[in-house]
Amino acid sequence: MAFGVGxxxxxxxxxxxxxxxxxxxxxxxxxxxxxxxxxxxxxxLDAAHGGTKHTYESVPKWEGQWSPGGNNMFSLFLVDGTMxxxxxxxxxVVKEGVLTPAYEEAYxxxxxxxxxxxxxxxxxxxxCEYPGLARWFWEPYTREFVNTPDQSWxxxxxxxxxxxxxxxxxxxxxxxTHSSTxxxxxxxxxxxxxxxxxxxxxxxxxxxxPLTSNKLETVEIWEMKTLDNGMNRIEVNVTFYDxxxxxxxxxxxxxxxxxxxxxxxxxxxxxxxxETTSNSYEDADGNTNYLLPGDPGYKDxxxxxxxxxxxxxxxxxxxxxxxxxxxxxxxxxx
Numbered sequence: 546m547a548f549g550v551g552x553x554x555x556x557x558x559x560x561x562x563x564x565x566x567x568x569x570x571x572x573x574x575x576x577x578x579x580x581x582x583x584x585x586x587x588x589x590l591d592a593a594h595g596g597t598k599h600t601y602e603s604v605p606k607w608e609g610q611w612s613p614g615g616n617n618m619f620s621l622f623l624v625d626g627t628m629x630x631x632x633x634x635x636x637x638v639v640k641e642g643v644l645t646p647a648y649e650e651a652y653x654x655x656x657x658x659x660x661x662x663x664x665x666x667x668x669x670x671x672x673c674e675y676p677g678l679a680r681w682f683w684e685p686y687t688r689e690f691v692n693t694p695d696q697s698w699x700x701x702x703x704x705x706x707x708x709x710x711x712x713x714x715x716x717x718x719x720x721x722t723h724s725s726t727x728x729x730x731x732x733x734x735x736x737x738x739x740x741x742x743x744x745x746x747x748x749x750x751x752x753x754x755p756l757t758s759n760k761l762e763t764v765e766i767w768e769m770k771t772l773d774n775g776m777n778r779i780e781v782n783v784t785f786y787d788x789x790x791x792x793x794x795x796x797x798x799x800x801x802x803x804x805x806x807x808x809x810x811x812x813x814x815x816x817x818x819x820e821t822t823s824n825s826y827e828d829a830d831g832n833t834n835y836l837l838p839g840d841p842g843y844k845d846x847x848x849x850x851x852x853x854x855x856x857x858x859x860x861x862x863x864x865x866x867x868x869x870x871x872x873x874x875x876x877x878x879x
Contacts, residue, residue, distance in 0.1 A: 596732030675725035677748025758789035
């Protein structure tokens with residue numbers, strides 16, 4: 546456990562250090578003022594003459610483990626868009642004319658809560674809700690990117706929130722509903738992957754950041770580059786479209802740094818389990834609270850399954866105590 550926590554805490558710090566001296570590039574807005582993500586995506590597809598048809602041999606290889614580097618998302622919404630100001634409980638000035646009136650009011654209320662309480666009192670991830678597409682770009686956890694000629698798989702350690710990009714395909718929504726990461730299609734333009742995503746559930750860009758609506762859509766331009774210091778970095782230029790939340794589309798950039806140190810340490814993406822282990826909840830006052838051992842509804846993440854009388858049913862096998870009869874000692878453990 547200590548190894549895992551230490552690895553997690555080190556991830557962001559090392560990722561930033563990897564790119565020291567290499568500034569985050571400025572975002573590149575669309576060449577035209579498109580009103581929809583479909584128009585934007587189709588323009589790029591036409592400009593690429595239908596896209597590059599890669600084979601398994603030619604498709605760009607983004608193998609290995611990666612972790613998020615810097616981004617300039619908060620500069621879209623705050624006058625001082627530095628990460629230090631954005632995440633601090635200060636009376637940050639919200640930019641005017643970016644969000645629609647209703648969403649701007651909601652964002653100002655969120656920032657006011659941070660000033661009043663010293664932090665955002667409650668975050669929806671506490672009850673195991675998925676981060677969602679906009680927040681997916683930012684989440685500071687290990688990533689893997691797997692490209693094939695027909696699909697790209699973008700894997701996130703956090704909540705196993707994985708994305709599939711269907712190359713050369715049309716949008717499909719056979720279930721008639723939205724999801725946390727939506728439906729993504731794409732095409733290659735040489736070594737750049739162009740992605741269009743829609744059908745996304747309402748969420749937010751991050752805690753302390755604005756909310757997004759169920760009309761959020763993106764056009765993403767992904768590219769791996771080699772930095773001056775020899776390290777590899779993936780950059781994604783993202784244009785967000787959201788008719789309910791944004792007065793006009795906004796564009797920002799996110800980066801991901803290659804992490805051979807994690808690979809050498811043996812780090813791997815495992816199954817992320819939240820729903821049956823979280824004892825956090827939102828109380829009647831809207832604050833984060835916790836169930837403790839003995840409280841009704843408390844979940845013992847290291848207890849036993851529904852069959853504790855059988856050997857090997859402990860969820861903590863490395864510390865499972867067995868009696869003289871070879872059966873588990875159940876005192877306090879069920």
